[in-house]
Amino acid sequence: MRAAAADWFAAGQTVGVVPTMGALHDGHLSLVRAARAECDKVVVTIFVNPTQFNNPEDLLKYPRTEATDVALLMTVGVDAIFAPAAAEVYPTGFATTVSVAGVAQSLEGALRPGHFDGVATVVTKLFGMTQASRAYFGQKDWQQLQVVRRLVSDLNLPVTIVGVETLREADGLAMSSRNARLDPAARKTATALFAAMSAVAAGIRAGVQFADAIAVCRAALLRAGFAEVDYVELRDAASLEPVQDLSRPGRLLVAAWIGGVRLIDNIPV
Ligand code: PAF
Secondary structure (H helix, E strand, O other): HHHHHHHHOOOOEEEEEEEOOOOOHHHHHHHHHHHHHOOOOEEEEEOHHHHHOOOOOHHHHOOHHHHHHHHHHHHOOOOEEEOHHHHOOOOOOOOOOOOOOHHHHOHHHOOOOOOHHHHHHHHHHHHHOOOEEEEEEOOHHHHHHHHHHHHHHHOOOOEEEEEEOOOOOOOOOEOHHHHHHHHHHHHHHHHHHHHHHHHHHHHOOOOOHHHHHHHHHHHHHHHOOOOEEEEEEEEEEEEEEOOOOOOOOEEEEEEEEEEEEEEEEEEEE
């Protein structure tokens, strides 16, 4: 990977990276297309990063579909697919962790201890390995995007981070590798997530109190058939701190369980 990157750099070509954990869907392909439009060379990394799974069962259950992933990537055209082995990424003696405070500590960070340390560490390593000058992340994982922006700024990494808008199914459900684990009934119920979030955002814009709108959203999800709601939060879009008003861009973020699958989503407010 470094040899290819060195050749591209020597030829004055820009490299864009799309970091993924495989199980690719159209959402990932939209990241690749965005990179394709802006960079001379596009690298997609496929690495199911063990250090970002706080639950070992989740890591075991994570879909591994490398052959299909490669075939899909061929349809959009990439210059390299980098799929390192875990022992190559974390060789014996590996002892460094990139840990982001602030933006990484609440929401997913609070519920999944160690998750963002794993993400921040592997993303930093992937930037080093691919030597990319631009990196593409989905807005679907909004908090992850803010964590990556923070670490790139704090560590002076020469990478421009591009957040690509969430791709949704026709009924509004955000595309995610986890959707494949929803049975037909759960898949149907899952549409309530985007509908409830959109109603909250519209309500808040129309002047409904934040706390009231959020309570209505939580109740709507449970009524629709979600088993549990981890959080419904209105936060500052960049710092992810709680907001009292909408003088700065806000973001509504939700995590909820349906059919044994945890879905997350977010929209601007
Ligand atoms: O969003 C993901 O798929 C992962 O968190 C990432 C950014 C590839 C790091 O492993």
